[in-house]
Amino acid sequence: MRLKDHPVLDFKFEEKKKVSFIFNGETLYGYEGEPIAAALHDNGVRVLRRSPKLNRDRGIFCAIGKCSSCLMNVNGIPNIKTCVEPLKEGDIVKYQDKKGNIRGD
Amino acid sequence: MSEEYNIVIVGAGPAGLAAATTASKYTNKILIVDENIKPGGQLSKQTHKFFGSKNHYASVRGVNICNILLDGLSKEKVCFRPETSAIGFYKPDTLIIQDKEGLHKIKGNKFIFATGAIENMVSFENNDLPGVYGAGAMQTLMNLYGVKPAEKVLMLGAGNIGLIVSYQLMQAGVEIMGVVEASPFIGGYHVHAAKLRRMGVPILTSHTVKGVYGDGKVEKAIIHKLGGGFEPLHGTEKTIEIDTLCLAVGLTPSVELLHQAGCNIKFIKELSGYVSVHDDMMETNIPGVFVAGDASGVEEASAAMLEGNMAGLKAAYDIEGFNRSVFLNEKEIVEFELKSLRTGPFCERAQAGKKRLMVEER
Amino acid sequence: MIAYKTTGIVDMELVSLPQDWEKQTRFFPVIECIEKIPCNPCSFSCPKGAISVIGDITNIPQIDFERCNGCSICVGKCPGLAIFLVNPNFSENKGAVILPYEFRPLPEKGSIVRLYDREGKEIGEGMIEAIRTSKAFENTPLVTVSMEKDLVMCARHIRFD
Ligand SMILES: Cc1cc2nc3c(=O)[nH]c(=O)nc-3n(C[C@H](O)[C@H](O)[C@H](O)COP(=O)(O)OP(=O)(O)OC[C@H]3O[C@@H](n4cnc5c(N)ncnc54)[C@H](O)[C@@H]3O)c2cc1C
Numbered sequence: 001m002r003l004k005d006h007p008v009l010d011f012k013f014e015e016k017k018k019v020s021f022i023f024n025g026e027t028l029y030g031y032e033g034e035p036i037a038a039a040l041h042d043n044g045v046r047v048l049r050r051s052p053k054l055n056r057d058r059g060i061f062c063a064i065g066k067c068s069s070c071l072m073n074v075n076g077i078p079n080i081k082t083c084v085e086p087l088k089e090g091d092i093v094k095y096q097d098k099k100g101n102i103r104g105d
Numbered sequence: 106m107s108e109e110y111n112i113v114i115v116g117a118g119p120a121g122l123a124a125a126t127t128a129s130k131y132t133n134k135i136l137i138v139d140e141n142i143k144p145g146g147q148l149s150k151q152t153h154k155f156f157g158s159k160n161h162y163a164s165v166r167g168v169n170i171c172n173i174l175l176d177g178l179s180k181e182k183v184c185f186r187p188e189t190s191a192i193g194f195y196k197p198d199t200l201i202i203q204d205k206e207g208l209h210k211i212k213g214n215k216f217i218f219a220t221g222a223i224e225n226m227v228s229f230e231n232n233d234l235p236g237v238y239g240a241g242a243m244q245t246l247m248n249l250y251g252v253k254p255a256e257k258v259l260m261l262g263a264g265n266i267g268l269i270v271s272y273q274l275m276q277a278g279v280e281i282m283g284v285v286e287a288s289p290f291i292g293g294y295h296v297h298a299a300k301l302r303r304m305g306v307p308i309l310t311s312h313t314v315k316g317v318y319g320d321g322k323v324e325k326a327i328i329h330k331l332g333g334g335f336e337p338l339h340g341t342e343k344t345i346e347i348d349t350l351c352l353a354v355g356l357t358p359s360v361e362l363l364h365q366a367g368c369n370i371k372f373i374k375e376l377s378g379y380v381s382v383h384d385d386m387m388e389t390n391i392p393g394v395f396v397a398g399d400a401s402g403v404e405e406a407s408a409a410m411l412e413g414n415m416a417g418l419k420a421a422y423d424i425e426g427f428n429r430s431v432f433l434n435e436k437e438i439v440e441f442e443l444k445s446l447r448t449g450p451f452c453e454r455a456q457a458g459k460k461r462l463m464v465e466e467r
Numbered sequence: 468m469i470a471y472k473t474t475g476i477v478d479m480e481l482v483s484l485p486q487d488w489e490k491q492t493r494f495f496p497v498i499e500c501i502e503k504i505p506c507n508p509c510s511f512s513c514p515k516g517a518i519s520v521i522g523d524i525t526n527i528p529q530i531d532f533e534r535c536n537g538c539s540i541c542v543g544k545c546p547g548l549a550i551f552l553v554n555p556n557f558s559e560n561k562g563a564v565i566l567p568y569e570f571r572p573l574p575e576k577g578s579i580v581r582l583y584d585r586e587g588k589e590i591g592e593g594m595i596e597a598i599r600t601s602k603a604f605e606n607t608p609l610v611t612v613s614m615e616k617d618l619v620m621c622a623r624h625i626r627f628d
Contacts, residue, residue, distance in 0.1 A: 001253040007276050007569045008152040008166065008606065011251035031250075035142060038250040046235040046322045057321050059235025063242035065140050065190075066223045066359070069233075083245070084141050084188070154546035154605055156506040158524050164508035164544045166605055276569060290472040295502045296547025298475030303624040305587025308475050407505075449503040449525025 002042065019089040036082040036093055037063065037070045048072050048082065049096035072096045110136040110184075112420050113200055113213035115191040115362065118146020119406045120398025121219035122174040123413030124420075125183050127435075131421035133182040136211065138202055140190040143249060145171040146221050147399075148406050150244035152273055156294075157407035157446065167406065168248070174410075191220075194366035196391060215393045215420035218363050219413060222356035222377070222399035227261070230316025236323030240270040240353040247277045255349035259326050260284040261314055265405075267353030268297035274351075275304060282345050283307045285314060285328055287335060294451070315342060317350050326350055356403045363400070367391060375458030376402030382462060386436070387416035395420055402462065404455045411443045476585045477501060479620070485532040494537035494552040494565060497620075498528055500545070512544035539565050543604025553619045562619035563596060568610045573598055574627050582614060582622040591618055593625065 002013060017032040023040060030039025037048065037060050047057045048070050061069035065084035074080040075092050078100025082093070111132050114121045117139035125135050143149060151167025162170040178185075186204065193201040200211045224239035226232060238254070240262075246254040258279055260271045263286035271281045284301065289311045291298045298308060315327040315337070330341035357378040364370050368381040369390040380402050387395045395416035398409035418439065422432045447456045471478055481501040485491060498509070498518070507520040509528050517534035518541060520526050542550045548567045557563035574580055574595045582593045593614035600608045614622055 003247060003251045003253055003277055005571045006251070007571050007608075009168070009248060009251070013251065033142065034250045035245075038246055038252050041246055041254065042252045048235070051233070056233055057235050058233065059322070060238060060242050060246075061226075062224055062239050063245035064223075067239075083242075086142055086188070154508075154544075154607075156504060156546050158505070159508050159511040163506060164512070164546050164605065169605070291475055294504050294547065295471050295475065295477065296500060296504075296549040298471075299477060299499065299585065299623075300548055302475040303583055303585050303587055305583065310473050445524050446505050448523045449505055451502075451504055452525075 019087060021087060021089070021091040021093060023093045024095055030087045032088065033086045035063075036072070036074065036080075036085050036087050036091065038083075039087050040082070040093070047095070050098060052098045055098075071100070073100055107199070107210035107212050108136075109212040110134045111213070111424050112136070112215045112217065112417070113138070113211055114217045114219060115139075115200070116146060116219035116221055116398070116400070117141075117144035117185065117187075118219060118221050118398060118409065119148045119170070119174065120221075120400070120409040120413035120416075121146070121217065122171075122178070123410035124217045124219060124395075124397055124417035125178055126174060127414045127417035128421040129179050129182040131418075131427050132425050135183045136186065136213070137183065138186045138189040138191055140188065142187055144175060144185060144187065147241060147244075150241070150248040151269075151406070152248050152276070153269055155406065157405075158442065160442065161407045161410065163407075170406075191362060194362055194394070196367060197393065214424055215395065217387075217395040217397055217413075217416045217420060218381075218400055219396070219398045219409075219416075220359040220362060220400045222358050222403050224352065225355045225357055227352065227354050229314045231318060234317050234319060234323050235321065236319065236348060237317060237350045237352065240266050240351050243270060243274060243349075243351055248273065253277055253279065255279050255351075257282055257347045258349045258351050259314070259328075259345055259347045260351045260353060262286060262353035262355070263288075263291045263293055263298065263308055263310065264353060264355070265293035265297060267351075268293040268301060270351065270353060271306065272297065272300050275301075275306075281306045282347055283309055285312045286310045287313045287331055313337075314350065323348060323350055356399060358400050358403060360400060363389065363394075363396060366394060368394065368396075371462065373402065373458045373462055375454045376462065378403075380462060385440070385463060386419040387412055388419060393420075393423070402455060402458055404452075407446055408443065408455070411439055411446065415439050415443075471501070474586075483530060488553075489555050491554065492556045494539070494554040494563075495532055495535055496530060496541060497551045497553050498530060498541075498549065499551070500528060500547060500549045503527065504547075506546060508544050508546065509541045509550065512540045514538065514540065539599075539609055540603060542567055542609055543601065543607050548607070551623065555616055555619050557596075557613055560616070561613040562616040563611055563613040564619055564622050565609055565611045566623065566625070567604075567607045568625065569607055573608055574610065574625065578627060580612065580625040580627040582612070582618060583624040583626065584621040585623050587624070590621055591615060593618075593622065
């Protein structure tokens with residue numbers, strides 16, 4: 001859910017460009033230029049990848065590009081810090097298993 | 106081919122922006138790089154009015170202070186590159202940065218590292234479950250991008266960040282189930298605690314989180330009481346249904362780059378971790394390399410800005426060699442304000458830490 | 468250790484009030500700021516010079532009730548939202564409180580709201596007499612609520628459906 005009536009901030013969503021992107025084969029929407037992780041969070045997606053050794057689910061933790069909890073595969077490239085990666089129309093975002101691999105699967 | 110600048114600043118938080126503001130009064134060709142999409146660091150997420158001195162934007166909301174700093178920067182003198190990470194420093198004058206296009210070499214005369222801090226994690230069962238977020242992450246989602254970040258939150262940590270972020274979450278329509286604090290006392294300012302209490306939020310001191318549980322995401326937390334020696338008291342467990350556990354358990358200075366650069370790094374507990382030794386004008390043991398803000402010891406934004414002013418002033422002076430009395434006068438003002446800011450019981454720790462740091466040999 | 472460090476609730480003995488405050492017939496500030504924190508905007512905000520932070524910025528604000536004209540700028544400026552204006556005799560049988568309210572939606576003038584004390588306990592009902600927002604308050608809305616006279620020193624938050 002977006003914060004349309006906030007006591008301090010005005011996000012001016014009506015002036016922003018809505019874009020579509022694909023997450024694990026499903027079409028989702030977000031605003032252009034916002035971090036991919038923020039758009040996913042707004043769509044209710046909490047699990048972004050699985051840890052390399054113990055196969056544990058991982059979501060956002062720091063959201064400032066420091067902790068690598070949000071690494072995902074974006075347009076075929078693994079290990080993208082989605083909390084600081086701006087969303088573009090048509091991005092193909094995939095859940096990342098383990099360390100990810102260069103072929104993007 | 107590499108680009109050349111007089112001053113290269115890493116980090117566009119309050120410290121980096123303040124450094125650029127002061128430096129640009131006396132010199133030009135200043136570059137700021139930041140790995141985030143938007144400038145402002147932690148400051149751009151602070152929707153509450155700031156404390157501190159009237160002279161330093163007190164009573165202005167953090168997000169507005171950030172805009173004031175950004176608007177004040179001269180476009181001719183200061184170049185800003187977002188989405189750009191600094192990943193290595195090579196003595197005496199080379200910074201390696203990474204952006205969409207790849208790696209680049211940047212040459213500089215002076216360098217100011219204002220890389221901020223990273224939020225701490227604590228150990229409890231399933232602390233890696235999606236839905237365990239740093240307080241700053243909640244702020245990024247709701248205050249920068251307008252995403253309602255959760256429905257029901259339990260906050261761990263009753264320092265200022267835990268208290269303030271709880272209040273900001275409530276402003277975003279999120280329910281705060283409580284603030285849990287291991288210490289017997291509320292660490293943050295009373296006024297922040299009071300805002301939560303009058304809205305009915307319990308603050309549970311001498312309590313901590315035993316664990317969070319759920320299927321692929323946080324669904325509940327179990328908390329328990331702590332005894333005088335911080336030992337868990339059996340039989341005091343309580344289950345709270347939540348979708349998010351928010352951690353506000355302190356920050357650790359980001360000194361990786363300074364460390365790699367060869368700065369003299371010391372562990373100073375009062376400054377929240379490993380920090381680079383620096384002199385009274387924020388210069389490290391490597392001449393021409395400065396540090397400012399949370400990266401030089403976790404304090405708050407007013408101190409970060411003053412340290413930035415100081416580093417920017419000295420860096421510019423060393424390059425331009427302008428009128429010495431102008432330099433000394435400005436130095437004195439910043440020193441005075443830093444000193445006055447660091448008085449009082451809440452700043453004793455940082456004050457002691459800074460003292461310990463400065464007596465170390467350069 | 469002082470109780471507020473565990474409860475988050477101010478000790479009212481530490482808060483200064485005008486003499487015979489119950490008899491006052493105009494708004495006066497109640498500054499619930501009792502800790503040595505580095506902060507001084509209240510002292511600069513007051514056009515009458517009624518509030519001062521003397522010496523170090525961490526000193527507690529001092530108030531001169533004689534000088535205060537009840538303008539409420541300090542309520543909007545205080546970063547801790549810790550200043551309230553209280554008028555124990557707002558009308559013949561009501562008192563009133565001016566409090567900062569940074570939530571949405573805003574209550575409507577004339578509407579009835581529930582009142583909460585410093586612990587978040589519901590203590591009664593009040594009526595919204597006025598709502599003001601201004602750039603000078605960094606857009607913190609100030610709400611004037613009238614209530615039973617004996618609630619003015621307790622009511623610190625409002626809610627409504
Ligand atoms: C959740 C939270 C709430 C806070 N609330 C308050 C408050 O209410 N009042 C207050 O006074 N203070 C508050 N603070 C503290 C205050 O925000 C910080 O003290 C202040 O922002 C520190 O400024 P800084 O410039 O040192 O670091 P930051 O603001 O952290 O900025 C550092 C910047 O450096 C960038 N960076 C780091 N490493 C690199 C790299 N290698 N390459 C490129 N860029 C890099 C980061 O992206 C970031 O933008 C809060 C802090 C947090 C985390």
